[in-house]
Amino acid sequence: MTAFAHYPSLTDRTVLITGGATGIGATLVEEFVAQGAKVGFVDIDATSGAALAERLAGGARHAPLFACADLTDIPALEAAIDAVRGRHGPISVLLNNAANDRRHRIEDTTPEAWDAGIAVNLRHQFFAARHVAADMRAAGGGSIVNFGSISWMLKQGGMPVYTTAKAAVQGLTRSLARDLGAFNIRVNTLVPGWVMTDKQVRLWVDDAARAEIARGQCINRPLLAEHIARMALFLAADDSAMCTAQDFVVDGGWT
Numbered sequence: 001m002t003a004f005a006h007y008p009s010l011t012d013r014t015v016l017i018t019g020g021a022t023g024i025g026a027t028l029v030e031e032f033v034a035q036g037a038k039v040g041f042v043d044i045d046a047t048s049g050a051a052l053a054e055r056l057a058g059g060a061r062h063a064p065l066f067a068c069a070d071l072t073d074i075p076a077l078e079a080a081i082d083a084v085r086g087r088h089g090p091i092s093v094l095l096n097n098a099a100n101d102r103r104h105r106i107e108d109t110t111p112e113a114w115d116a117g118i119a120v121n122l123r124h125q126f127f128a129a130r131h132v133a134a135d136m137r138a139a140g141g142g143s144i145v146n147f148g149s150i151s152w153m154l155k156q157g158g159m160p161v162y163t164t165a166k167a168a169v170q171g172l173t174r175s176l177a178r179d180l181g182a183f184n185i186r187v188n189t190l191v192p193g194w195v196m197t198d199k200q201v202r203l204w205v206d207d208a209a210r211a212e213i214a215r216g217q218c219i220n221r222p223l224l225a226e227h228i229a230r231m232a233l234f235l236a237a238d239d240s241a242m243c244t245a246q247d248f249v250v251d252g253g254w255t
Protein backbone atom coordinates (compact mmCIF):
# COMPACT_ATOMS: atom_id res chain seq x y z
CA MET A 1 0.00 0.00 0.00
CA THR A 2 1.28 3.49 -0.82
CA ALA A 3 1.58 5.86 2.11
CA PHE A 4 1.17 9.61 1.65
CA ALA A 5 2.41 12.63 3.60
CA HIS A 6 1.04 13.76 6.93
CA TYR A 7 1.52 17.48 7.62
CA PRO A 8 1.76 18.34 11.32
CA SER A 9 1.25 22.04 10.55
CA LEU A 10 -2.28 21.29 9.27
CA THR A 11 -3.44 19.76 12.54
CA ASP A 12 -6.13 22.00 14.10
CA ARG A 13 -5.71 24.56 11.30
CA THR A 14 -8.94 26.13 10.02
CA VAL A 15 -9.38 25.46 6.31
CA LEU A 16 -12.15 26.93 4.16
CA ILE A 17 -12.99 25.08 0.94
CA THR A 18 -15.42 26.43 -1.65
CA GLY A 19 -17.34 23.97 -3.81
CA GLY A 20 -16.59 21.20 -1.35
CA ALA A 21 -19.74 19.12 -1.71
CA THR A 22 -18.80 17.12 -4.81
CA GLY A 23 -15.97 16.48 -7.26
CA ILE A 24 -12.42 17.55 -6.44
CA GLY A 25 -13.77 19.72 -3.60
CA ALA A 26 -15.24 16.72 -1.78
CA THR A 27 -11.87 14.98 -1.93
CA LEU A 28 -10.21 18.15 -0.61
CA VAL A 29 -12.65 18.14 2.32
CA GLU A 30 -11.94 14.49 3.03
CA GLU A 31 -8.14 14.84 2.80
CA PHE A 32 -7.95 17.94 5.03
CA VAL A 33 -10.25 16.34 7.61
CA ALA A 34 -7.93 13.31 7.56
CA GLN A 35 -5.00 15.64 8.37
CA GLY A 36 -6.79 16.77 11.54
CA ALA A 37 -7.69 20.20 10.15
CA LYS A 38 -10.82 22.12 11.11
CA VAL A 39 -12.62 22.17 7.77
CA GLY A 40 -15.51 24.36 6.70
CA PHE A 41 -16.91 24.05 3.19
CA VAL A 42 -19.32 26.12 1.16
CA ASP A 43 -21.48 24.76 -1.65
CA ILE A 44 -24.81 25.34 -3.35
CA ASP A 45 -25.56 21.59 -3.37
CA ALA A 46 -27.34 21.18 -0.04
CA THR A 47 -27.96 17.43 -0.30
CA SER A 48 -24.42 16.38 -1.23
CA GLY A 49 -22.87 18.83 1.24
CA ALA A 50 -24.92 17.61 4.18
CA ALA A 51 -24.28 13.96 3.26
CA LEU A 52 -20.52 14.51 3.06
CA ALA A 53 -20.40 16.37 6.38
CA GLU A 54 -22.37 13.58 8.04
CA ARG A 55 -20.22 10.83 6.51
CA LEU A 56 -16.98 12.45 7.70
CA ALA A 57 -18.15 13.48 11.18
CA GLY A 58 -17.60 10.10 12.82
CA GLY A 59 -14.03 9.45 13.86
CA ALA A 60 -12.71 12.82 12.69
CA ARG A 61 -10.54 14.92 15.00
CA HIS A 62 -12.78 17.81 13.92
CA ALA A 63 -16.12 17.22 12.23
CA PRO A 64 -16.34 19.40 9.09
CA LEU A 65 -18.91 22.19 8.92
CA PHE A 66 -21.01 22.51 5.78
CA ALA A 67 -22.40 25.98 4.98
CA CYS A 68 -24.88 26.00 2.11
CA ALA A 69 -24.61 29.12 -0.06
CA ASP A 70 -24.59 30.33 -3.65
CA LEU A 71 -21.19 31.97 -3.90
CA THR A 72 -22.22 34.13 -6.83
CA ASP A 73 -24.08 36.05 -4.10
CA ILE A 74 -21.14 37.73 -2.34
CA PRO A 75 -22.97 38.66 0.91
CA ALA A 76 -24.17 35.02 1.13
CA LEU A 77 -20.60 33.80 0.57
CA GLU A 78 -19.31 36.13 3.27
CA ALA A 79 -22.04 34.95 5.67
CA ALA A 80 -21.04 31.34 5.01
CA ILE A 81 -17.38 32.18 5.72
CA ASP A 82 -18.49 33.89 8.94
CA ALA A 83 -20.36 30.72 9.94
CA VAL A 84 -17.20 28.67 9.45
CA ARG A 85 -15.18 31.17 11.48
CA GLY A 86 -17.86 31.06 14.20
CA ARG A 87 -17.51 27.29 14.54
CA HIS A 88 -13.83 26.68 13.80
CA GLY A 89 -12.10 29.98 14.56
CA PRO A 90 -9.98 32.28 12.36
CA ILE A 91 -9.32 30.96 8.87
CA SER A 92 -5.72 30.08 8.00
CA VAL A 93 -6.19 28.36 4.64
CA LEU A 94 -8.56 29.19 1.78
CA LEU A 95 -9.05 26.80 -1.14
CA ASN A 96 -10.91 28.68 -3.88
CA ASN A 97 -12.11 25.55 -5.65
CA ALA A 98 -15.72 26.17 -6.78
CA ALA A 99 -16.39 26.62 -10.49
CA ASN A 100 -18.75 25.57 -13.26
CA ASP A 101 -17.36 24.48 -16.64
CA ARG A 102 -20.70 24.81 -18.40
CA ARG A 103 -20.41 24.68 -22.19
CA HIS A 104 -21.84 27.50 -24.30
CA ARG A 105 -21.71 28.69 -27.89
CA ILE A 106 -20.26 32.11 -28.75
CA GLU A 107 -23.37 33.15 -30.68
CA ASP A 108 -25.71 32.24 -27.80
CA THR A 109 -23.76 34.04 -25.06
CA THR A 110 -25.66 37.04 -23.73
CA PRO A 111 -24.00 39.72 -21.58
CA GLU A 112 -25.94 38.31 -18.62
CA ALA A 113 -24.63 34.79 -19.27
CA TRP A 114 -21.10 36.17 -19.55
CA ASP A 115 -21.40 37.94 -16.19
CA ALA A 116 -22.89 34.81 -14.60
CA GLY A 117 -19.97 32.74 -15.86
CA ILE A 118 -17.44 35.19 -14.42
CA ALA A 119 -19.37 35.23 -11.14
CA VAL A 120 -19.21 31.47 -10.69
CA ASN A 121 -15.66 30.98 -11.99
CA LEU A 122 -13.69 34.06 -10.92
CA ARG A 123 -15.36 36.80 -8.87
CA HIS A 124 -15.90 34.76 -5.69
CA GLN A 125 -12.19 33.89 -5.54
CA PHE A 126 -11.31 37.55 -4.99
CA PHE A 127 -14.09 38.20 -2.47
CA ALA A 128 -13.42 35.04 -0.45
CA ALA A 129 -9.73 36.00 -0.29
CA ARG A 130 -10.64 39.50 0.80
CA HIS A 131 -12.95 38.17 3.51
CA VAL A 132 -10.39 35.81 5.07
CA ALA A 133 -7.36 38.11 4.75
CA ALA A 134 -7.98 39.87 8.07
CA ASP A 135 -7.87 36.52 9.93
CA MET A 136 -4.62 35.63 8.19
CA ARG A 137 -3.06 39.03 8.90
CA ALA A 138 -3.94 38.74 12.59
CA ALA A 139 -2.44 35.22 12.70
CA GLY A 140 0.80 36.34 11.06
CA GLY A 141 0.19 34.51 7.78
CA GLY A 142 -1.95 32.16 5.75
CA SER A 143 -2.26 30.29 2.48
CA ILE A 144 -4.71 30.93 -0.35
CA VAL A 145 -4.96 28.43 -3.20
CA ASN A 146 -6.85 29.55 -6.30
CA PHE A 147 -7.95 26.79 -8.65
CA GLY A 148 -7.12 27.29 -12.32
CA SER A 149 -7.33 24.94 -15.29
CA ILE A 150 -5.14 23.77 -18.17
CA SER A 151 -8.11 24.14 -20.56
CA TRP A 152 -7.19 27.63 -21.76
CA MET A 153 -3.53 26.64 -22.15
CA LEU A 154 -4.66 23.83 -24.48
CA LYS A 155 -6.80 26.35 -26.41
CA GLN A 156 -9.90 24.33 -25.59
CA GLY A 157 -13.05 25.72 -27.18
CA GLY A 158 -16.72 25.45 -26.27
CA MET A 159 -16.67 27.38 -22.99
CA PRO A 160 -15.03 30.79 -23.52
CA VAL A 161 -16.33 32.31 -20.27
CA TYR A 162 -14.84 29.48 -18.21
CA THR A 163 -11.49 29.49 -20.00
CA THR A 164 -11.25 33.29 -19.78
CA ALA A 165 -12.00 33.17 -16.05
CA LYS A 166 -9.47 30.40 -15.47
CA ALA A 167 -6.76 32.33 -17.33
CA ALA A 168 -7.57 35.35 -15.16
CA VAL A 169 -7.21 33.28 -11.98
CA GLN A 170 -3.46 33.15 -12.57
CA GLY A 171 -3.33 36.94 -12.82
CA LEU A 172 -5.44 37.29 -9.70
CA THR A 173 -3.02 35.03 -7.85
CA ARG A 174 0.02 37.10 -8.78
CA SER A 175 -1.68 40.37 -7.87
CA LEU A 176 -2.93 39.14 -4.50
CA ALA A 177 0.41 37.49 -3.74
CA ARG A 178 2.12 40.87 -4.06
CA ASP A 179 -0.41 42.78 -1.95
CA LEU A 180 -0.80 40.14 0.75
CA GLY A 181 2.82 39.00 0.83
CA ALA A 182 3.53 41.88 3.22
CA PHE A 183 1.47 39.94 5.77
CA ASN A 184 3.07 36.56 5.07
CA ILE A 185 -0.06 35.45 3.22
CA ARG A 186 0.87 33.17 0.35
CA VAL A 187 -1.25 32.96 -2.79
CA ASN A 188 -0.77 30.26 -5.42
CA THR A 189 -2.67 28.77 -8.32
CA LEU A 190 -3.25 25.02 -8.42
CA VAL A 191 -3.81 24.11 -12.05
CA PRO A 192 -5.45 20.71 -12.57
CA GLY A 193 -5.35 18.76 -15.81
CA TRP A 194 -8.33 16.65 -16.81
CA VAL A 195 -9.46 15.08 -13.56
CA MET A 196 -11.63 11.99 -13.72
CA THR A 197 -14.36 13.10 -11.33
CA ASP A 198 -17.77 11.41 -11.47
CA LYS A 199 -19.18 14.45 -13.31
CA GLN A 200 -16.43 14.51 -15.94
CA VAL A 201 -16.71 10.77 -16.55
CA ARG A 202 -20.50 10.98 -16.79
CA LEU A 203 -20.57 13.94 -19.18
CA TRP A 204 -17.44 13.87 -21.30
CA VAL A 205 -15.11 10.89 -21.00
CA ASP A 206 -15.72 8.54 -23.93
CA ASP A 207 -13.29 6.52 -26.05
CA ALA A 208 -12.26 9.58 -28.07
CA ALA A 209 -11.51 11.48 -24.84
CA ARG A 210 -9.45 8.60 -23.49
CA ALA A 211 -7.42 8.59 -26.73
CA GLU A 212 -6.90 12.35 -26.39
CA ILE A 213 -5.68 11.90 -22.82
CA ALA A 214 -3.31 9.14 -23.93
CA ARG A 215 -1.86 11.46 -26.58
CA GLY A 216 -1.69 14.51 -24.34
CA GLN A 217 -0.47 13.27 -20.98
CA CYS A 218 3.12 12.04 -20.64
CA ILE A 219 1.89 9.60 -17.99
CA ASN A 220 -1.10 7.77 -19.45
CA ARG A 221 -2.89 7.06 -16.20
CA PRO A 222 -6.15 8.54 -14.91
CA LEU A 223 -5.64 11.87 -13.16
CA LEU A 224 -7.69 11.68 -9.95
CA ALA A 225 -8.97 14.15 -7.39
CA GLU A 226 -6.52 12.68 -4.86
CA HIS A 227 -3.61 13.83 -7.02
CA ILE A 228 -4.93 17.39 -6.90
CA ALA A 229 -5.63 17.19 -3.17
CA ARG A 230 -2.04 16.13 -2.41
CA MET A 231 -0.74 19.31 -4.04
CA ALA A 232 -3.33 21.35 -2.14
CA LEU A 233 -2.16 19.83 1.16
CA PHE A 234 1.43 20.79 0.38
CA LEU A 235 0.46 24.37 -0.58
CA ALA A 236 -1.62 24.75 2.59
CA ALA A 237 1.07 23.37 4.91
CA ASP A 238 4.11 25.20 6.24
CA ASP A 239 6.25 22.90 4.07
CA SER A 240 5.61 25.34 1.19
CA ALA A 241 6.43 28.41 3.33
CA MET A 242 8.32 30.34 0.62
CA CYS A 243 6.14 29.33 -2.33
CA THR A 244 3.92 32.19 -3.46
CA ALA A 245 2.67 33.79 -6.69
CA GLN A 246 3.27 30.51 -8.55
CA ASP A 247 1.32 28.09 -10.74
CA PHE A 248 1.44 24.44 -9.64
CA VAL A 249 0.30 22.27 -12.54
CA VAL A 250 -0.90 18.72 -11.83
CA ASP A 251 -1.80 17.31 -15.23
CA GLY A 252 0.22 14.17 -15.93
CA GLY A 253 2.50 16.23 -18.14
CA TRP A 254 -0.05 17.50 -20.66
CA THR A 255 0.91 21.20 -20.90
Ligand SMILES: NC(=O)c1ccc[n+]([C@@H]2O[C@H](COP(=O)([O-])OP(=O)(O)OC[C@H]3O[C@@H](n4cnc5c(N)ncnc54)[C@H](O)[C@@H]3O)[C@@H](O)[C@H]2O)c1
Pocket residue numbers: 018019020021022023024025042043044045069070071072096097098099100101120147148149150151191192193194195196197199200
Ligand atom coordinates in the same frame (compact mmCIF):
# COMPACT_ATOMS: atom_id res chain seq x y z
N1 LIG B 1 -12.39 18.16 -13.14
C1 LIG B 1 -11.47 18.62 -14.00
O1 LIG B 1 -11.07 17.94 -14.93
C2 LIG B 1 -10.84 19.99 -13.79
C3 LIG B 1 -9.88 20.41 -14.72
C4 LIG B 1 -9.27 21.64 -14.57
C5 LIG B 1 -9.64 22.46 -13.51
N2 LIG B 1 -10.58 22.04 -12.62
C6 LIG B 1 -10.93 22.96 -11.54
O2 LIG B 1 -10.93 22.29 -10.29
C7 LIG B 1 -11.98 22.81 -9.48
C8 LIG B 1 -12.93 21.70 -9.09
O3 LIG B 1 -13.40 21.08 -10.28
P1 LIG B 1 -14.51 19.94 -10.27
O4 LIG B 1 -14.34 19.19 -11.53
O5 LIG B 1 -14.53 19.20 -8.98
O6 LIG B 1 -15.86 20.83 -10.41
P2 LIG B 1 -17.36 20.35 -10.24
O7 LIG B 1 -18.17 21.14 -11.21
O8 LIG B 1 -17.44 18.87 -10.35
O9 LIG B 1 -17.70 20.77 -8.74
C9 LIG B 1 -17.73 22.12 -8.38
C10 LIG B 1 -18.42 22.28 -7.03
O10 LIG B 1 -18.73 23.68 -6.90
C11 LIG B 1 -20.09 23.79 -6.52
N3 LIG B 1 -20.67 25.02 -7.05
C12 LIG B 1 -20.91 25.31 -8.36
N4 LIG B 1 -21.54 26.50 -8.45
C13 LIG B 1 -21.67 26.97 -7.19
C14 LIG B 1 -22.25 28.14 -6.64
N5 LIG B 1 -22.82 29.06 -7.42
N6 LIG B 1 -22.23 28.31 -5.30
C15 LIG B 1 -21.66 27.38 -4.49
N7 LIG B 1 -21.12 26.23 -4.95
C16 LIG B 1 -21.12 26.03 -6.29
C17 LIG B 1 -20.78 22.58 -7.12
O11 LIG B 1 -22.02 22.29 -6.46
C18 LIG B 1 -19.74 21.50 -6.93
O12 LIG B 1 -19.86 20.87 -5.67
C19 LIG B 1 -12.65 23.91 -10.30
O13 LIG B 1 -12.07 25.15 -9.98
C20 LIG B 1 -12.33 23.52 -11.72
O14 LIG B 1 -12.34 24.63 -12.60
C21 LIG B 1 -11.20 20.84 -12.75
